Amino acid sequence: MTRLGVLLSGRGSNFQAIADRVASGSIPAEIAIVIANRADAAGLNAARERGLPARVLPSKGVEREVYDRELIEVLRSYGVEWVILAGYMRILSAEFIRAFPQRILNIHPSLLPAFPGLDAQQQAFDYGVKISGCTVHFVDEHLDHGPIVMQAAVPVLGSDDAESLSRKILVEEHRIYSESIVRLLTETWQICERRVIFTQEAG
Ligand code: GRF
Numbered sequence: 175m176t177r178l179g180v181l182l183s184g185r186g187s188n189f190q191a192i193a194d195r196v197a198s199g200s201i202p203a204e205i206a207i208v209i210a211n212r213a214d215a216a217g218l219n220a221a222r223e224r225g226l227p228a229r230v231l232p233s234k235g236v237e238r239e240v241y242d243r244e245l246i247e248v249l250r251s252y253g254v255e256w257v258i259l260a261g262y263m264r265i266l267s268a269e270f271i272r273a274f275p276q277r278i279l280n281i282h283p284s285l286l287p288a289f290p291g292l293d294a295q296q297q298a299f300d301y302g303v304k305i306s307g308c309t310v311h312f313v314d315e316h317l318d319h320g321p322i323v324m325q326a327a328v329p330v331l332g333s334d335d336a337e338s339l340s341r342k343i344l345v346e347e348h349r350i351y352s353e354s355i356v357r358l359l360t361e362t363w364q365i366c367e368r369r370v371i372f373t374q375e376a377g
Pocket of ligand 1: 182184187188189208217260261262281282283309347
């Protein structure tokens with residue numbers, strides 16, 4: 175079983191959607207450890223309630239490189255092969271990215287490359303786009319930038335506000351994050367330049 179390490183900073187709904195799919199056997203993996211950089215992250219309790227190993231590594235006031243080195247060590251001690259960012263509100267150091275080459279995923283609530291950074295749904299809403307959505311991508315050393323695994327689109331209606339748009343996007347986030355993990359673990363794929371190409375189903 176492939177061992178996943180989940181990093182989060184808050185609510186953890188993406189983590190929970192993934193954990194549900196792991197528990198039901200539809201994601202062929204196990205969650206080896208859930209790590210939060212804040213003690214008040216609600217996702218931590220959700221992990222503990224599920225009986226999953228969960229740890230807090232407080233990041234406040236710790237230099238990025240020092241913090242990430244500790245993170246690498248802890249993830250390795252749990253045998254983590256894939257790192258799943260699920261609302262993890264910190265930029266990762268180059269050393270961290272190098273420690274898990276092509277094995278770090280993130281989800282972002284916009285159709286990248288539009289609206290990277292914080293409050294993507296609000297940014298999209300304020301811009302007046304008619305379609306937004308979410309993106310699962312590999313993580314590289316730039317913010318919300320690595321090769322795209324999957325995207326899902328959501329229409330922005332006249333009756334929407336940023337909150338209703340966020341809710342609709344979140345439903346798609348929960349769907350495509352799990353689906354991306356399944357595909358990456360069960361199909362053969364390669365990254366050519368920026369393109370993630372699924373070649374054939376494995377097994
Ligand atoms: C999600 O909108 C995700 O796209 C973004 O952070 C938010 C995390 O939400 N990266 P949750 O903690 O998974 O509920």
